[in-house]
Amino acid sequence: MKRWLVLTLVIALVGLLAACGSKSESGASANTNKNIKIGISPGPYGDMIKQAIAPYMEKQGYTIEVVQFSDYVQPDKALASGDIDANLMQHTVYLEKFAKDNKLDIGKIISVPTAGMGVYSNKLKDLKELPDGAQVAIAADASNLARSLRFLKALGLIDLKADIDATKATVHDVSDNPHNLKFQTLDAAQISRSLDSIEIGLIPGNFAIAAKLNLADALGIEKLSEDYKNVVAVRTADIDGKLGKDLKAAVESDEFHQAIEDENGIFKAFDKPEWYTTKYAK
Template sequence: MKKRISLLLLVVLALTLLAACGTSKPAEHAGASTNDAAKTEQKKELKFGATAGPYSDMVNKVIKPLMEKKGYTISVVEFNDYVQPNKALASGSIDANLFQHTLYLEKFATDNKLELKSIISVPTAPMGLYSNKFKSLDAIEAGSTLTIANDPSNLARSLLLLQDIGLVTMKKDVNPATASEKDIAENPKNLVIKPVEAAQLPRTVDSTPLAVVPGNFALAAKMDLTKALKLENMAENYRNIIAVKTSDVDSQFAKDLKEVVQSADFEKAIDEQFKGFSKPEWMTKKAAK
């Protein structure tokens, strides 16, 4: 009898242990489901990076108030270079940024092995050729010094502007994302091209005969875009974009950002506060309908 009772107790104990093991798995799954739900919960507090000047103004004056109407809290982080905004985005220090065009984003992400992606393009200040010495393109003298941005993105874009004007001719099949002064095939006026930091270009307008100045730096220096000898005919891949981490492309906040930029309120604010900005093709096509 004692043996039977002992055996029965062992069976009961074994069944109890099995039941405990069986019930632990659903608890784990429940925890996983809770974590997944937390991950997909809509993010309402966003840090938005932008370079100091017109694009931080665009975020502060237009994007931020429109997103706040949707229930978001937006804090704007200003940067003074073209490297840190993407590194901060990739690290999660910020949730979105606005400072660069598509070609720069793609090259930077590839070179630095970062998972970043554009969600929409925005109206962009065009690059221009400025001079306080010459009043027209025809008046440009041979051998004049011309300052130009030394970062790959703006350098390539500046050279394409000079080619469109007819001041230089680039080599055939040059990569527009990596073009440099070494890719110049013809320079009929023998211009002395001097690369400098992009942020310093507005200052060089007073000290050198010619300067190619990116629109954001021109506006930050309170230059009049309409005073340029020539403004660029901007290609779509040179228009500034809002970028997020690739994993956030389909997030609700990314969708809301895109919806805000596509809104009539956004375009109205751009027309009123950012005169002279070149609108992206998607916006001009919408207006033509």
């Protein structure tokens, strides 16, 4: 009886260790499904998935479904809950803040070429025409609001307090506003629809493209830092798992590079991440 009891305990322990080994530190099992859903927000990244990522993934036996959301919030919540398997719609700063604030166990795999924020107007042809007291629309979410203010500073239109964290800046941190600009904070997707009632709007690239705005028509285009280039995100358990490794390999593949550099496509003019420019430096 003692031998049978010991054997039973050993089998149970082995089973428990095997189960633990298939989970991440968060307790979530790694994804082994090859029918995957990738979430996006309005913009060009659904096309990037279909044209640049899917060709490689399909060769590895995956079937990809692109799921479009109308905002920045739901794609991360859907990813954390398991409703989708990955997303491509946000930069690192937003991802890390949103995940921390909402206690979501998700993270990035790799950055991709990204359309920068632009200054758009239906009333002005040049920023030199910007009148005093102009109405300026900027994104309401914290990371893009701070990003917009830094962009306005880079354009020489405002200045920010020297003793603040510029990545967390708000309109209350504007120290110099020589044109007495009036700020309106709107959902990023709404700014393009408000251009008739404001002088200028600062629109993240994906929303500008979704609204069929031409990047060449922008009165100014942001030069992106690495933390503001969009990323492929998955649940933490999948970052070092097969899904994460395959998605990373897809973005680093020849198929991806060819699609990005297509002369007839929209991605060639996007701001490239450092790994990409290093890999394909001529």
